[in-house]
Amino acid sequence: MDYILETRGLTKKIKDENIIKGISLKVPKGETYGLLGPNGAGKSTTMKLLCGLLKASSGEIIFDGKKWSKDTLNKIGVLIENPAIYGNLTARENMKIHACMLGVSENEVKRVLTLLKMDKTGKKKVSNFSLGMKQRLGIAIALLGNPSLVILDEPTNGLDPIGIQELRDLIKRLNESGITVLVSSHNLAEIQHIASYVGIIINGKLKYEGKVNNNDNLENIFMNVTREEEYSYV
Numbered sequence: 001m002d003y004i005l006e007t008r009g010l011t012k013k014i015k016d017e018n019i020i021k022g023i024s025l026k027v028p029k030g031e032t033y034g035l036l037g038p039n040g041a042g043k044s045t046t047m048k049l050l051c052g053l054l055k056a057s058s059g060e061i062i063f064d065g066k067k068w069s070k071d072t073l074n075k076i077g078v079l080i081e082n083p084a085i086y087g088n089l090t091a092r093e094n095m096k097i098h099a100c101m102l103g104v105s106e107n108e109v110k111r112v113l114t115l116l117k118m119d120k121t122g123k124k125k126v127s128n129f130s131l132g133m134k135q136r137l138g139i140a141i142a143l144l145g146n147p148s149l150v151i152l153d154e155p156t157n158g159l160d161p162i163g164i165q166e167l168r169d170l171i172k173r174l175n176e177s178g179i180t181v182l183v184s185s186h187n188l189a190e191i192q193h194i195a196s197y198v199g200i201i202i203n204g205k206l207k208y209e210g211k212v213n214n215n216d217n218l219e220n221i222f223m224n225v226t227r228e229e230e231y232s233y234v
Contacts, residue, residue, distance in 0.1 A: 083138025
């Protein structure tokens with residue numbers, strides 16, 4: 001199997017505390033990989049390591065068969081925590097700023113806005129957007145430049161049921177076009193809908209990784225892994 005992303009013994013220490021403890025994960029190309037874990041388990045920290053927002057204390061990150069470097073960032077789209085957007089600008093103006101930084105064309109801005117169904121927002125300022133619309137704009141920014149890998153941290157936050165369904169459809173289309181999606185969520189049912197592989201992080205350690213089959217009960221898998229890890233600390 002071809003992997004777009006691998007980590008080998010990835011660790012992160014902050015103020016003498018081990019936050020990430022030897023994580024080795026494998027993300028298959030063209031699939032959606034769901035990263036799961038309780039609050040504070042290390043999901044967001046792991047994602048920040050993968051996209052260069054944090055530097056690993058030890059271990060390796062391999063992207064498309066090569067050791068991670070700054071050039072790797074040109075092939076990764078990221079939405080972690082709050083989108084980097086300007087409230088006093090329109091959606092298109094926000095996109096143009098990010099497109100300029102990435103060196104992509106106006107046509108690419110138009111393509112992504114259309115893909116996310118944001119091409120009709122006109123002169124409306126982002127400060128007047130709903131939380132869900134701001135989240136959608138953040139995803140649009142992550143898709144600029146047609147990255148090979150898109151990293152989304154809790155992308156359904158603020159989305160209504162229609163928005164969530166549209167996001168599912170979008171992720172499916174991204175996979176069909178060869179783009180890999182790494183997504184974290186607290187919503188196990190949502191991950192069951194969109195992910196073909198999952199990794200479960202507990203206390204900074206990758207405790208489970210595997211393919212999600214149609215007849216799998218992801219909630220049972222998650223709870224069993226969580227109980228085992230809690231038991232090991234008794």
